[in-house]
Amino acid sequence: MNWTKELRQGNVIVFPDGPVDYENAEDFESRLIPSVEEASRSGGNLIIDFRNVDYMTSIGLRALMMALKVAEPASVKILVAGMNETMREIFHISGFEKLFVIHESLELALASTSAT
């Protein structure tokens, strides 16, 4: 999958591109976990901007859970931002909205990190 990354205010921001399903979930996870580790090294948080992700199936959600399991002991927060309505529903139905801090936009996510 296409994937871009930025560093801002000490935070690692990633922009996955395209749906995350059975076909590309391994690729998604293989990029996500190192991003958590990079955020840990830089002392910041990981922000996942989902503006270019149409939808995600269970296997993609599991990859997010794996990232969370790496992030928590490393004291890295994972914030998600920019989800479309479908992604918001998927997070709601799967219960993942209770596991992640969700922001409307990248800007709001960044603002939340600077506020803390």
Added chain:
Amino acid sequence: MLVRFWGTRGSLPKAIRSGEVRDKLIGALKAANGRHFQSDADIGNFIDNELDFPIRATYGGASSCVELDGASNEYLVCDMGSGLREFGLDAIRRSREGRGKTYNIFMSHLHWDHIMGFPFFVPAFDPDVTIRVFGGHDTIEQALRRQQEKISFPVPFGFLKARFKFTTLVPGEVAEVAGCRVELIRQHHDNDSYGYRFSCNGKSVVYSTDSEHKLDDRISIQRFVEFFRDADLVIMDTMYSLADAVSMKDDWGHSSNVVAVDLCHRAKARRLAMFHHEPIFDDDTIRKMHLDTIRYEGLMRKESALEVLCAYDGLEVSL
């Protein structure tokens, strides 16, 4: 073929509480809004057509027991949860009306909620009855005998009058039982569980409960996709949300509604029956989970629709 759900609750039977009945009555009377009904039939129509499921009914509380009816004169049942008692009483009635007295029972596994109905299975006391029990575990007879030892139950297994036969099945092999071709698959659950695929009269039903799916195990996921392939009905453990299944309840041996839909979509199954409901869930919670699952199916659908049912004690699905 008719699939009858005699027990749909997971882990522990659940009785509806009087407060819940009261809440349902309040909901029904509010919906009626002072309406006058001409007859009992009018009231029945109102209940059936205008009240939402959690108001007019309940998902029920017996533990796992599902019957497949229509392939032969013999009975075919999955699991011996507390729903087996009601099934047994109904089967006695049917046998009095001419049905045979041979029972074929397929066991997912031997945890208590899946065997607890057996001591109350009245046909087992009939000397004219034959009970064949099938499963992937070679300890089924031991589990049933142990359950009826004196320390736990007053009637020992040896007192039963029916003829018993226990058969251990092997994944990858095919059995022909009661007019059905039967295959099984080993599932991830404490001490293993087994799922079954029954192909009868041109229809296929998968019974897959107490099965956790490790989504990173692509070989296992593909095995289940193939096992579910083109099934007319998949009865599947949807006990938890995905978030719970992969976090605090990881390795508890159960699955989620979201994984069930994803597997059925990939397998191109036609219907999914949500099954093995969490016993702490009330009817409103299960109904919400059902509606969420229908919505998720719609969001994820790429090809033909998967019909999402939510099993309840008393549901009959015609295939």
